[in-house]
Amino acid sequence: xxxxxxxxxxxxxxxxxxxxxxxxxxxxxxxxxxxxxxxxxxxxxxxxxxxxxxxxxxxxxxxxxxxxxxxxxxxxxxxxxxxxxxxxxxxxxxxxxxxxxxxxxxxxx
Amino acid sequence: xxxxxxxxxxxxxxxxxxxxxxxxxxxxxxxxxxxxxxxxxxxxxxxxxxxxxxxxxxxxxxxxxxxxxxxxxxxxxxxxxxxxxxxxxxxxxxxxxxxxxxxxxxxxxxxxxxxxx
Numbered sequence: 547x548x549x550x551x552x553x554x555x556x557x558x559x560x561x562x563x564x565x566x567x568x569x570x571x572x573x574x575x576x577x578x579x580x581x582x583x584x585x586x587x588x589x590x591x592x593x594x595x596x597x598x599x600x601x602x603x604x605x606x607x608x609x610x611x612x613x614x615x616x617x618x619x620x621x622x623x624x625x626x627x628x629x630x631x632x633x634x635x636x637x638x639x640x641x642x643x644x645x646x647x648x649x650x651x652x653x654x655x
Numbered sequence: 656x657x658x659x660x661x662x663x664x665x666x667x668x669x670x671x672x673x674x675x676x677x678x679x680x681x682x683x684x685x686x687x688x689x690x691x692x693x694x695x696x697x698x699x700x701x702x703x704x705x706x707x708x709x710x711x712x713x714x715x716x717x718x719x720x721x722x723x724x725x726x727x728x729x730x731x732x733x734x735x736x737x738x739x740x741x742x743x744x745x746x747x748x749x750x751x752x753x754x755x756x757x758x759x760x761x762x763x764x765x766x767x768x769x770x771x772x
Binding site for chain 2: 550554576577579586587588589590591594633635637641642643645646647648
């Protein structure tokens with residue numbers, strides 16, 4: 547079966563760095579997405595990786611290793627507004643998005 | 656900016672009622688999706704559509720049907736609502752299909768929180 551694993555919850559301190567991991571086992575791979583979802587709101591697109599390596603976008607970076615079935619989202623200089631759930635999703639061989647359950651990130655002052 | 660709108664933010668219905676959830680996107684996207692989101696389970700795909708009048712079952716289509724008569728509008732129908740259909744329903748759209756971020760990125764509506772009593 548297809549499976550996406552990410553931690554259920556993480557806690558970090560304002561101003562610090564946090565890494566949210568995602569491992570996947572899917573039938574084929576056409577890219578990996580990270581979305582951010584604030585409580586009670588819709589998910590919004592953060593990043594897309596299809597090749598191995600690190601993609602940096604401001605305070606957020608996303609890394610992919612296809613051989614290991616692994617990705618992480620790195621958030622730097624954490625702000626209170628970064629408190630949200632972070633969803634990992636993989637585009638499989640049929641171009642269907644397989645979603646992880648999400649990681650709830652709690653930022654403490 | 657892509658805009659996806661859903662007909663209601665909150666809805667309360669009784670068991671057995673027929674429920675219509677409507678979704679409209681204004682960016683001429685080819686693909687539209689209906690998900691439900693429950694705590695600890697993540698997003699689960701109910702139905703999707705790659706074209707007008709076309710529909711495909713997702714992972715959990717039982718108890719639901721959909722309609723796409725116009726490109727911009729995708730409706731989710733609960734024929735006879737049950738309490739286990741209490742959930743957050745999210746509609747999304749994406750430009751197309753090709754394995755590129757530009758075409759595959761899904762844009763979500765604000766969601767409809769449905770309570771079935």
